[in-house]
Amino acid sequence: MSKSKRGKALWILPSRGxxxxxxxxxxxxxxxxxxxSSSGQALKVCKKCFNASQERIDAANQIVVK
Incomplete structure (x- = not known):
């Protein structure tokens, strides 16, 4: 049987997450x-970048904030 509830939580997110x-x-x-980030701001990242170093997260945060 198919799994009808798989990924259902993504449908309520904007742009399907x-x-x-x-x-x-x-x-x-x-x-x-x-x-x-080091400044305490939360960033949503992809699966590949979940294990990225803290320096890369902080650098991305600087670009997002500006």
Missing amino acids: RGTCPVCRSTRIKLLYTKM
């Missing part, structure tokens, strides 16, 4: 993971 990752700049990718 997709966007541009602030760290790697991949477009139309799912942004499901939250990473905290």
